[in-house]
Amino acid sequence: MMTDHVAKDTWVEIHRVLLDREERAPQVSQDTREVPLEMKVKGFLLHEAVLGDEAEIVTAAGRQIRGTLSVVNPSYDHDFGPPIPELSTIGREVREILREQKGVS
Amino acid sequence: MSRELSYEAVMARKGEIMRTSVGIDYQRYATGSLSFDYEGMLAGTGYDLETIRAIQARTAVGKTPLVELRNLTALARAVSAPGKGARIFVKDEAANPSGSFKDRRASLSAHEARKKGYPGIAAATSGNYGAAVASQAAKAGLGCIIVQEAFDSQGIAQPEIAEKTRACEAYGAEVIRLSVGPELFYHFLIVLEETGYFNASLYTPYSILGIETLGHELSCQVREREGRFPDVVVATHAGGGNVTGTARGLLKAGAEATRMVAASVDLAGLHMASDRDFNRKSFTTGHTGFSIPFSTWPDRADVPRNAARSLRYMDRFVTVTQGEVFYITQVLAEIEGMERGPAGNTSLAAAFAIAREMDREQIIVVQETEYTGAGKHPLGQLNLAKEMGVEVRRGDPRENRPGKAIVIPEHPSQIKTVEIDLDRIRCSYVRNALDSLPEGETVTETDIAFLSAETKSDETFVREAIELHERKNR
Numbered sequence: 101m102m103t104d105h106v107a108k109d110t111w112v113e114i115h116r117v118l119l120d121r122e123e124r125a126p127q128v129s130q131d132t133r134e135v136p137l138e139m140k141v142k143g144f145l146l147h148e149a150v151l152g153d154e155a156e157i158v159t160a161a162g163r164q165i166r167g168t169l170s171v172v173n174p175s176y177d178h179d180f181g182p183p184i185p186e187l188s189t190i191g192r193e194v195r196e197i198l199r200e201q202k203g204v205s
Numbered sequence: 206m207s208r209e210l211s212y213e214a215v216m217a218r219k220g221e222i223m224r225t226s227v228g229i230d231y232q233r234y235a236t237g238s239l240s241f242d243y244e245g246m247l248a249g250t251g252y253d254l255e256t257i258r259a260i261q262a263r264t265a266v267g268k269t270p271l272v273e274l275r276n277l278t279a280l281a282r283a284v285s286a287p288g289k290g291a292r293i294f295v296k297d298e299a300a301n302p303s304g305s306f307k308d309r310r311a312s313l314s315a316h317e318a319r320k321k322g323y324p325g326i327a328a329a330t331s332g333n334y335g336a337a338v339a340s341q342a343a344k345a346g347l348g349c350i351i352v353q354e355a356f357d358s359q360g361i362a363q364p365e366i367a368e369k370t371r372a373c374e375a376y377g378a379e380v381i382r383l384s385v386g387p388e389l390f391y392h393f394l395i396v397l398e399e400t401g402y403f404n405a406s407l408y409t410p411y412s413i414l415g416i417e418t419l420g421h422e423l424s425c426q427v428r429e430r431e432g433r434f435p436d437v438v439v440a441t442h443a444g445g446g447n448v449t450g451t452a453r454g455l456l457k458a459g460a461e462a463t464r465m466v467a468a469s470v471d472l473a474g475l476h477m478a479s480d481r482d483f484n485r486k487s488f489t490t491g492h493t494g495f496s497i498p499f500s501t502w503p504d505r506a507d508v509p510r511n512a513a514r515s516l517r518y519m520d521r522f523v524t525v526t527q528g529e530v531f532y533i534t535q536v537l538a539e540i541e542g543m544e545r546g547p548a549g550n551t552s553l554a555a556a557f558a559i560a561r562e563m564d565r566e567q568i569i570v571v572q573e574t575e576y577t578g579a580g581k582h583p584l585g586q587l588n589l590a591k592e593m594g595v596e597v598r599r600g601d602p603r604e605n606r607p608g609k610a611i612v613i614p615e616h617p618s619q620i621k622t623v624e625i626d627l628d629r630i631r632c633s634y635v636r637n638a639l640d641s642l643p644e645g646e647t648v649t650e651t652d653i654a655f656l657s658a659e660t661k662s663d664e665t666f667v668r669e670a671i672e673l674h675e676r677k678n679r
Contacts, residue, residue, distance in 0.1 A: 118383070118392055125212055125388050132480040135358035138384040139392070142374070161325060161348045161379035163400065178367035178580035181588035186597050186613045190532060191539030194280055194617060198540070201283040 104151045106172055113142045113174045114157055114167030141165060142174060208398070215394050223508060226397045226404035228321060231509040238646040239638050240655030241510055243517075247410045252313060254457055258418055260316050264344045266308040267418050269300040271426040271570070276540040281560045284618040291436065291563035293556055295571040296423045299545055302344075303372070304576030306419055307337035310446065313411035315341035318403035324348055327402040329393040329507065331355060331366045332490050333548065333575055338405050339376035349373075350402060352393045355382035357483045364589055365489045365547070368580030385480040390507060407446055408506040408513050416450020417457060423570055424458040434460035436567040437559060439552040442467035442522070443495040445503055445515035451572050452518030464520040468555035469496040471524040471623065472607045485593050485608040487527055487586045491551040496522075500630050502637040516627075516634055516660050523622035525554040526605035528612040531583045533557055533620065545574040547581060558622045587611065631660040635670040 106112060119125075119137040143157030146164065155169035208214070224230070234246045252260075261267045274293045282290030298306040311334065318326045325348025328338045335351040342349035351373045356362045362370075362382075373380045381396065383389050397404055406412065420438070427435045438455060440447045452465045470492040475482045477494040486492070496515075500522070503511040530547065533554040538544045546553075549571060556571045563569060579585055587597055596610040602619050605612040614620055635656055642648070648671065656667045 119212065119388055123212060124386065125391070127478075128386055128388070129476055129479050132386050132478055135384065135480055137386050137388050137392075138356075138358075140356070140382040141379070143379070159350075159379040160374070160377055161350045161400070163350075163379065176367070176371045178362065178364045178371075178585060180579050180582055180584040182584075184584055184587045184597065186599055187531065187535045187583060187587070190535040190613075194536055194540055197283050197617065198276065198279055201279060 106145060106149050106151060106169060108145055108148050110145045111142065111173050112145050112155070112157060112169055113140055113171040114155060114165070115140050115170040116167035139167070140170070141167070145169070210395060212388060212391050215391050218398070219394060222394050222398050223404065226402065227406065227409055227508060228403070229409065234510065237649045237651035237655060238642055239648065239652040243514065246510060247414060247512060250410045250414060252414055254417060254421060257313060257414055261309060261312050261415070261418060264312060264341065265302055266312050267301070267422060269422075270297045271295075271423060271430070272297050272543070274541050277536065277557065278560070280536070280540065280617055281557055282565065285561040288565055289561055289563065290565050291560040291567040291569045293560050293569055293571065294427070294435070295549070295553065295574055296419065297543075298419070298549070298573040299576045303333070303336040303340035303376070305333040305337065305548065306416065306447070306573045306575075307333040308340065309415040309419055310334060310407065310412045311337035311341040311405060311415070313415045314338070314403065314405035314409065315345045315347060317411055318347055318405070319345045321403070323401065323403035325350065325400060325402040326405045327352070327393070327396055327400065328405040328407070329389055330407065332369060334407055335369050335378070335380070336372040336376065339373040339378035342378065343376045348400070348402065349376070349378035350381065350396055350400065351378050352381045352389060352396060353383065354385055354389050357385055358480050361484055363484055363489060364580035364585040368578055385478065385483045387478050406506070406508050407444055408508050408511040410512045413446055413450045413453070413512040416446060417454035419572060420451035420454020421458045422454070423572055424455050424460040424463065427568060427570065431568060434458070434463050435570045436563065437464045437466055437569040438572055439466045439468050439556045439559065439569065440572050441491040441548055441551040442469045442515065443490045443492065443499070444506070445496070445499045445511070445513035447573070448515040449513045449518055465518050466521045466523060466555065466559065467496065467515060467519045468523050468525060468552045468622070469493045470530055470551050471526055474606070475608045482608060484589060485595060487590050487595070487611060488547065491548050493524060501633040504641070514659060516630065517658060518661065519627065522625040522627055522630065523555050524625060525551060525558070525620070525622055526602045526612070527607060528602050528605045529554045529614060529620045531587065531611065532614045534583050536617070543574065544577050546577055547583070547586070548575045549573040554620055555622050557617070558620050631662055631666065632670045632673065634660055635667060636674050639671065639674055
């Protein structure tokens with residue numbers, strides 16, 4: 101599909117496994133040892149490439165590195181999410197304590 | 206350059222890579238089997254407090270406001286015995302260029318890297334320090350690479366670290382995001398070797414000297430305003446740099462009677478290098494997962510001699526719960542109009558409890574705030590906690606269980622610190638020091654004096670701790 105082709109100089113993210121499970125450090129805890137050590141880095145694509153294929157990028161620091169082309173123009177999607185009910189009434193509660201205190205003193 | 210890149214091969218080159226990337230010959234400060242010249246190592250950098258202040262001033266680092274939290278003090282007094290409830294102040298370190306006190310820490314490394322002609326600076330950090338290094342690198346015209354432990358094997362990013370990724374990239378840095386594991390250090394060594402960058406480690410003398418200005422500044426601000434030094438300063442404690450640098454700054458200002466309290470979030474029961482626990486911590490730093498191991502053995506750091514040696518400076522070490530920190534964060538926003546944190550709010554929760562033990566005319570200072578935002582905010586963290594199956598509810602904070610239940614206090618009177626027995630930490634430090642003795646070497650008189658300075662104790666204490674350890678080993 102044409103849409104899978106990503107143009108040279110596009111801002112992308114690549115993914116690479118740095119250490120397979122059997123290559124992990126000896127001191128790593130059991131659950132962590134069961135998964136590989138993975139890396140994600142962003143940069144500008146050095147050549148036209150297809151999503152999911154091996155590609156080379158140049159990073160913000162000018163390093164050229166290779167990995168699987170995984171995301172085009174990756175988004176920042178961390179957010180606040182909905183309000184937390186367990187926090188929502190704290191302000192009201194402590195203002196009430198301060199009001200009572202003022203009434204006393 | 207085609208050097209072998211296996212884990213073992215790279216770790217074997219650690220010493221050489223560190224020497225080149227930090228530019229300090231740590232060996233020359235050794236004085237005994239265990240001991241080394243700590244003050245000499247710091248002085249060996251050639252930077253004194255005045256020079257550091259001038260360097261920091263050039264990039265608008267430091268000189269942050271000291272804010273009296275009058276409403277929070279009133280709240281503490283409302284739940285204190287008559288005559289109790291010290292005045293609570295906070296040093297608004299969020300006013301630094303990248304939004305935290307970490308700018309102080311990064312400033313000297315960037316200055317030193319530029320002076321010595323390194324092409325860039327790199328740091329292994331998932332926290333504010335990365336943003337600080339990236340910001341300082343941008344100002345100094347240096348390349349910058351930050352290596353983060355950022356996501357678990359399901360690809361779920363810790364939201365606070367995701368915000369740090371964004372901030373570092375906003376300052377023009379390359380961010381290498383890794384999954385969970387201590388081999389982050391292995392990859393960091395490869396990056397240092399490949400790029401020839403300066404290692405802006407959190408634990409070099411540059412990093413610690415940069416924080417001294419914080420302790421110095423806050424004590425001078427209190428003295429100018431109140432005519433005396435603060436009674437207590439509370440610092441959030443993780444790797445030890447914050448406590449060490451701040452306390453050294455207080456001493457340099459002459460605030461010798463000020464008590465230094467270290468505060469950490471209690472994360473007991475969670476494993477720090479566990480892929481499963483990674484997104485169940487709800488805190489990325491300032492917790493016991495760092496502060497206990499680094500207090501009892503600072504030289505586990507990425508440099509041969511850690512300049513952050515918190516046990517030398519702590520007068521008291523306390524923990525607070527996750528729920529208490531989230532509660533005080535909400536209170537700070539709603540009655541003081543300051544939306545900050547998370548980092549400084551660990552010490553703020555502790556300060557709120559400690560203020561209640563103190564007399565009304567006394568002064569307690571929380572020595573940092575940090576900028577907040579999506580990912581760093583209690584909403585982001587608690588929404589993730591709920592998704593990960595952690596229970597979030599109101600109740601008695603003593604029922605808080607890291608990774609299982611975050612219990613938000615129902616009333617401010619429930620916020621209490623839990624004491625960590627410093628003598629136990631000291632004994633544990635002495636044990637670790639003895640275990641690090643090279644084969645065939647014995648403890649010298651110089652070492653005994655060194656260990657008592659290291660543990661802020663005396664030679665009798667150290668000799669007894671050594672004897673106890675030897676008896677156990679027999």
